[in-house]
Structures are given as structure tokens and as C-alpha cells.
Amino acid sequence: MTPPHQLSARMIQNFTGESNLEPHWGYAYRVIPCKNDAGSCAYLDAVYGAHDRGMLYTGIFWATILGILLVWGLVRRLGGAADGGNASKYELPLEKQNLLTGEAMTKPREVSRLTRMGRAVGATTRRYLLSSKGVWKGVFGQVTRLQVLILLILVGYLTIWSFVGIVYAKWITPVKGQPEHVKNTRTSLGPWADRVGVLAYALTPLSVLLASRESILSLITGVPYTSFMFLHRWTGHIILVQSILHTIGWVIVEARLYRPQPDVWEAFIAQPYARWGVVALVLLVLLWVGTFQWTIRRTGYEFFRKAHYVLAMVYIGAVIGHWKELQCFLVPGLVLWFVDRAARMVRTAMLHYGYIPSQGRVGFAAAQAEMKLWKDEKHGDLVRLDFEHPQKAWKVGQHFFLCFTEGSIWQSHPFTPLSWPVEDGKGTVRHSYILRAKGGETKKLAKLVQDKLAGALSGKAAPTTPVILQGPYGESIAEGVTPDVNVLCIAGGTGITYVLPLLIDLLRDRNMNPGRKVELVWAIKRSEDVEWVEPEMEELRRLGAAHGLSIRICVTDENGAKAAPQATCCGGESSQEDDDDIKRAPRTSALRESSSERGRPDVTAVVKDFVEGVAQGSTRVFASGPPSMITELRNVVSKCNSGSKVWKGEDRFDVRLVCDDRLEW
Known part of the structure; x- marks a missing residue:
């Protein structure tokens, strides 16, 4: 039987006419029975055993990921159905509201112990994992403890699979055709290097999934695709480290442990699969260097994006050339990338292809x-x-x-x-x-x-x-905001586009609970910046007058001059407020609009005062602005959460933060 080309990687095996070839998924065929010396046969047992178990572990790795997604998707669907069924219990009919005072005559119905326990667990989780305190920003960036925890779990999981199931030993074996004193040193370094290489292959489709704009992960979990970019970047770092360790391991084996030298190394590096491995590693390093912020600043984001695509595709081709027996992990990555690009084109075509009245034809416009x-x-x-x-x-x-x-x-x-x-x-x-x-x-x-x-x-x-x-x-940010949920919106500059549609959407709801607390804090550079969104602000004022909406506009840079705070009321008398009005809990009986003194608003005080002023119901904070503001909000929102108080019925300590993740790209 003629041995396949992949046997060239295991030339220590002894081929005879009576030999049989035993297939191993993702690896070279093995010759059985082994007719080498005892040490070499034991080494081959360790090599093939470690590889077979490694392929099993990659299957477990992907089964774990798919299992998590399956459970997440089911819980999300069932939870959504449950929320939809329970939402009505918080909607107070108009006839049960005191229209003179604007206060509800009835309270929301009691929730079940199971629901309350879920909210308490959620509040406790946010208290400890939403904050970014203790996170090394120089390494991880503006991220939460939860994101870092997920990364550490992934790294720990991969570390376990990198070391288990390998026989750790050393075998001294003779070299055919060489004097007796020339010996090969065979160790577990080779099987371990292969293991981390296999795991690097297995991570490739996950990296593509995490970077997809037409995200299957978002479809299942409801998490915006932008939230996966942190894991995408770090998955790339992990693949690079695994590839370097794989390369170092085999360089030590082929250039140091095997004899005679330099003959063994020269024969090894001359093989096509070894050269493709070098090419793949060089491309991977270029991909990694291209993601540095200083590289993007010097080359431009568009160059980075297109170069990243091209290098990634060529890299996948190179690793297929390096070891095509594992292309089962690489081809899906290519397919996912092309599906993502095709879906983007379909979206654009669906939006722009149709009848063009001005031209009297059907086409793209x-x-x-x-x-x-x-x-x-x-x-x-x-x-x-x-x-x-x-x-x-x-x-x-x-x-x-x-x-x-x-x-x-x-x-x-x-x-x-x-x-x-x-x-x-x-x-x-x-x-x-x-x-x-x-x-x-x-x-x-x-x-x-x-x-x-x-x-x-x-x-x-x-x-x-x-x-x-x-x-x-992206996903709807209004989903799950029932009439009993209090809403605080904080925006910086053009971030107002994220929260204005939400406020208008909430205030147009006729079943809105009059006891709900709603507030907008908007920080702008100049007082005339309000003109950007004047039509929408007029609509917001009109709707908010009947719902006690509080609007606070903070001017942060009025040509170096201190802007005098002002306030206007709809349906009431005007009133003056002091400069630190931004730090006090707002009234909900009238619409107020004010400008504070020069400087950014104290968002920590704003959130704390808002939560303390809540009469009933949970709180959601919607925010869009610079990363520093989002980081500060994460820290204060985490502190405002208290699982024990939520369990006792104080729902105002169930505080969630929804922010525009795109600003953290």
C-alpha cells in the first residue's frame, strides 16, 4: 500500500509490504504494527494518543460553546415570552389613575419569588461584574470585569485542554545509519506543540464568528455584535501565542533534540508544510501588529480594515497549506466570512433596489x-x-x-x-x-x-x-422597558441620537405609569448646539410636559465663560436653580430644562440621586458618550445595585446600564 503524502511528517515509521495504515482524523496515517525500536514505538504511541485525545477535546470545546448558545437562546426565548406575559401586570389602566395629581391609585402587583430571585441575582452580578475597577486598562481597554472574567474562563479552559491527555516522558532512541553514540532525544514537547497548534486551528472559526457584523451570535443571544469585538481581539492574541508556542516547540525538536544536525533541520525546513507554517506565522504577526492603535492612526482605519480582511484570508490559506488535514476548522471560517459579506450586500440591495419614480424604471438608487x-x-x-x-x-x-x-x-x-x-x-x-x-x-x-x-x-x-x-x-434598547421601569438617559454631544428616539418612544405610550421617573441629562460644548436637534427637542418637550420629564442640559465649554443656569417649566411658573442642580434629585411634577455651570456633569451624583429618588420600580440607565463617561457610569451603576435589597422588595436597587458599545471600537 502506497503511503499518503502526509506520512512524510512521521518518517521514523518503518514501511514494509506487510504494513497497514491506520487513519487518524486530522493527522498522518500510522503504520501498524510498529517495527521500530521499543523507544520509538512508545514515542509514537504517545504522539498519536495525544493527538486523538486532542481532537476529542476540541470537539468538547466546541460542544461546550454550542451548548452555552443553545441554553442561552432557549432561556432568552422563554424569558421573553414570560416578560411579554407579565408586562401587562404593570400597566395601570387610565381609569385607575388620579388625573388631578398624576399619581397611581394602585401599586404594581407582587411578582413571584422566582422572578424576584432572578432580579436579585442579576443585581448582585452587576454589582460585582459591571464595574471596570481593578481592570488593567492599559492591557484590556475600557471593559467590564465581566468581559475580563469571560476571557479568563476561556484562557483557563484552553489551558486545561493544552496539557491533559499527554504522556510526559523522554525516550532516547538510536538513529538509523548513524554510529551508536548518535541518539535522538524524543520528549513530550512534540505532542504538546501539536496540541496547542490544533487548538489554534479550532479557535479560527470562533474568531470569525466574533467579528461578524451579520452575527449569528447576536441572533441567538440578543447581544449586539459590537459587544463581541473584545473577545474577537483577544481570541486573535490567543491564536498568536498558541502559534508561537507551536513553532518554538517544533524548532527545538527538529533543530536541537534530533540528530544528526544540521541535516535533520535542513531536511525539515525544506518540506512544503514547514515553509507554509513559517509563512502563516509571519502573516499572523502582521495581522497582530496591524491591530495596534498607533498602527491604525498612522495608516488610517479603512486601510487597517481592508488589510485585515486580506491578511486574514491569506493567513487561512497558508495554514491550510501547512496542515490541510485540519482544514475542517478553516473552511468554515472562510464560509462564515463570505456569508457575512454576502449578507451585507443583500441588506444594501434590499434597501436601495426598487422603482425610481424620477427615472420611471426599476433599479438601484x-x-x-x-x-x-x-x-x-x-x-x-x-x-x-x-x-x-x-x-x-x-x-x-x-x-x-x-x-x-x-x-x-x-x-x-x-x-x-x-x-x-x-x-x-x-x-x-x-x-x-x-x-x-x-x-x-x-x-x-x-x-x-x-x-x-x-x-x-x-x-x-x-x-x-x-x-x-x-x-x-443591533438590538432594540426599548425591549423590556415596562411601564414601571424608571429611565435615566445620559448623553454627551452627538450621543443624544442614541437616547432621544427612546425617550420619544416611551413618552408616546399612553399606558405609561405616572409614577415612573424619567430624566435626560445632555452635556454639550456650546449652548447653540441644542439647534442640532431642535425639532426633536420640541417634540420631547411637548410629550414630556404630561409625564413629568426632567431635561437637564449641561454646557461644558462656553468659550471659557461660565454659563448661567436657567430653568423653564411647561404648564408652571419659571424658577431659578443653583449651579449644582445637576447633583440633586429632580422633581417629576413638571418638565424642567436647565444649563449647569461649565464642566462635565457629575454623572456619579446624577445616577445616585436618581436612584434614591425612585418611588417604585427598577431603573435603567441609557448612555452614549465618550469612553471615560461610560466607564464612570459602569462604576456608579454597579454600586447602586443590591441583590439583598431587591430580594426584600426594594426594586429601585435593580439598576441596569445600556450603553452605545460602538463608541468603544
């Missing part, structure tokens, strides 16, 4: 967005885009990727719509976006608006630009 510009040389110009597009309404909190074709058709960037998603009678939905022009495509767009305004013959018509949409992506 970009949306024409009206543009407005606010000049701000210090902080960056602000551009607002408004257009209507035929499509179904998206969910509150979802975002789109926008491509500005007059700048580049090869780039798209994520933006959250400012507008409340609702279809009009014609089947179209209004899109509104605001974006800060700091560099790249947004800077080009601001320059484009300025040029069009300067070149316009008449100032009556607003300049327009074609926009191609892709999306929507």
Missing part, C-alpha cells in the same frame, strides 16, 4: 439627504442629514452604516438615527443623523456641505448628497 452645517473650528463642524426612504421601520437603538458616495464608495461608518422610527402612510421612514466632522469621511462631508453652500445661487434649497444605507444592526 441612493437616498438623497439634505444637509445642514454648524461651524465649530474648536471642536469640529457638525453636519445634520435628513431624508426619507422607503423601508420598514427599524427598532429604537439600532444603527445603520452610511456610505457617502461623493467622498468614497469604499467606506461606510456606523451612525444611530436621531429620528423616531415610524412609517408614514406612503411606506417611507424619515432618517435624521448628526455627525461630528473630525477627520476622514466626515471631514470630507463637512467640506462638501460648505462648498455647496458657498456655490449655491440661492439659499432657499438645502444642499443634498447621495447616501447608501446598510442595516439596521
